[in-house]
Amino acid sequence: MIPLSWYLYLSAALFAIGLYGVLARKNAIAILLGIELMLNAANINLVAFWRYGNPSLMAGQVFAIIVFAVAAAEVAVGLSLVISIYRSRKTVVADELDLMKW
Amino acid sequence: MDASQVIFFLSAALILVSAVLVVTVRNLVHAALWLIATLFGVAILYVLLEAGFLAVVQIVVYIGAIAILFIFAVMLTRRDLLSQTSQTNANWPVALGVSALALVGIAFIVRGFIFSLDRIPAPAPDNTLELLGQALISPNLFVLPFEVASVLLLAALIGAVYVAMNKK
Numbered sequence: 001m002i003p004l005s006w007y008l009y010l011s012a013a014l015f016a017i018g019l020y021g022v023l024a025r026k027n028a029i030a031i032l033l034g035i036e037l038m039l040n041a042a043n044i045n046l047v048a049f050w051r052y053g054n055p056s057l058m059a060g061q062v063f064a065i066i067v068f069a070v071a072a073a074e075v076a077v078g079l080s081l082v083i084s085i086y087r088s089r090k091t092v093v094a095d096e097l098d099l100m101k102w
Numbered sequence: 103m104d105a106s107q108v109i110f111f112l113s114a115a116l117i118l119v120s121a122v123l124v125v126t127v128r129n130l131v132h133a134a135l136w137l138i139a140t141l142f143g144v145a146i147l148y149v150l151l152e153a154g155f156l157a158v159v160q161i162v163v164y165i166g167a168i169a170i171l172f173i174f175a176v177m178l179t180r181r182d183l184l185s186q187t188s189q190t191n192a193n194w195p196v197a198l199g200v201s202a203l204a205l206v207g208i209a210f211i212v213r214g215f216i217f218s219l220d221r222i223p224a225p226a227p228d229n230t231l232e233l234l235g236q237a238l239i240s241p242n243l244f245v246l247p248f249e250v251a252s253v254l255l256l257a258a259l260i261g262a263v264y265v266a267m268n269k270k
Contacts, residue, residue, distance in 0.1 A: 002110050002150070004223075008212045010114050010147075014121055014140075016205035021125030023197030024190045029130060029175055033137055036168065037121050040144050043156075051151040055226040058237040062244045064156055068163055069251040073258030075168050079175040080266035086179040087268070095191055 007048035015041035028082045028092045032075060039071045106150060113150070117143035128189050134172040141165050152226045155234060 014037055021034025043064050050060025086092050120139035127133050141164045148157035190197075227233065237243045 001104070001223075002106055005212060005215075006110060006114075007147070007151075008215075009209060010117065012205055012208035012212065013118055015208065016201040017118070017121040017125055019204055020197050020201035023200060024194040025125065026189055026191045027130060029172065029179065030125070030133060030189070033124055033133055033172065036137060036164075037124060037140065040141065040164075044144060044147055047148055047151050047153050047156060051153070051226065052223045055152075055224055055230070056233065058230070058234045059244075061153060061156060061230070061234050062237055062247070064153075065159070065238075066247055066251050068159060069255055072163060072168060073254050075171055076258050076262040077265065079171055080262040082175060083178055083266050092179045 004048060004052045007044055011041040011044040011048075014038075014044070026093050026095060028085070028094050028097075029079070031094060032078050032082070035074070035078075036071065039067060043067050109146065109150060113143045113146040116140075116146075130176045131173060134169055134176060137172065138165050138169045141169065152230070155231050 018034045018037030018041060021037060022031050023034075025031050025034065046060045046064045046067070050058070050064075053060065082092055085097060089097070091097070117140050120136045120143065123136040124133050124140060127136060141160060145157045145160040145165075148154070148160060238248045239245055
C-alpha cells in the first residue's frame with residue numbers, strides 16, 4: 001500500500017519544478033506551461049486527501065473538478081492574451097513586454 | 103513492495119522526468135509534448151487513487167484540449183522560439199533557489215504533519231461516480247461552485263474570443 005506522504009512529496013516536487021518554470025522561462029507560453037504543472041501538483045494533493053480521508057465525502061474530487069475548469073479558463077484567456085500581444089508587438093518574450101514599466 | 107508501489111514509482115519517475123524536461127527543453131513544441139507525458143502520469147496516479155472519472159477527465163480535458171491549445175499557440179507565435187538565444191532569463195539561479203526553498207519548505211511541512219501519514223485508506227465506495235454527480239447538483243453540497251464554474255467558463259470563452267480577435 002502506498003502511504004499518503006509519497007503523494008505529498010511527489011506533488012511538492014512537481015510544484016517546485018513548475019515554480020522554477022514560471023520564474024525562469026523567458027517565453028510567455030512556457031510560463032503558462034509551468035502554471036499547468038503547479039495546478040496538477042495541487043490536484044494530486046486534493047485527490048490523495050480525498051482518498052485517504054473519508055472517500056464517501058466527495059469534496060476533494062469536486063475541488064479537483066473546479067480546478068480543471070479554472071485551468072481551462074486560465075489557459076484559454078492566457079493564450080489569447082499571448083497571441084494578441086504577439087500580433088501587436090511581434091514578441092512573446094516576457095522581459096520585452098515592459099510597456100507598463102515606468 | 104507490491105504492484106501498486108511499483109506502478110507509483112514508475113509513474114512518479116515519468117511525471118518528474120517529463121516535468122523537468124517541460125521547464126528546460128529549448129523547443130517549445132517539445133515542451134508541450136513533454137507536458138502531455140506529465141499529464142498522462144498524473145492520470146495514472148488518479149487511477150491508483152481510485153478516481154477513475156478524474157483520470158478520464160484528465161486525459162480528455164487536459165491532454166485533449168489544453169495541451170493541444172498550447173501546441174496551437176506555440177505554432178501561432180513561432181518566429182523567435184527556435185532562435186539560438188537562451189530560453190531562461192537572467193534570474194534563473196534565483197528562480198532555482200526559490201523553487202528549491204519551496205520544495206524544502208513543503209517537505210518540512212509534510213514531515214511535521216498532524217494527519218496520520220501512514221494509515222491504510224478506507225475502501226472507496228463502489229458508487230463514487232454516482233456520489234460525485236449527486237454532490238455536484240445537490241443544493242446543500244456543491245451546486246453553487248458548480249454553477250459559478252460554468253459562468254467562469256462562459257466568461258473565459260467570450261473573453262478569449264474578444265481578446266484574440268483581430269480588430270481591424
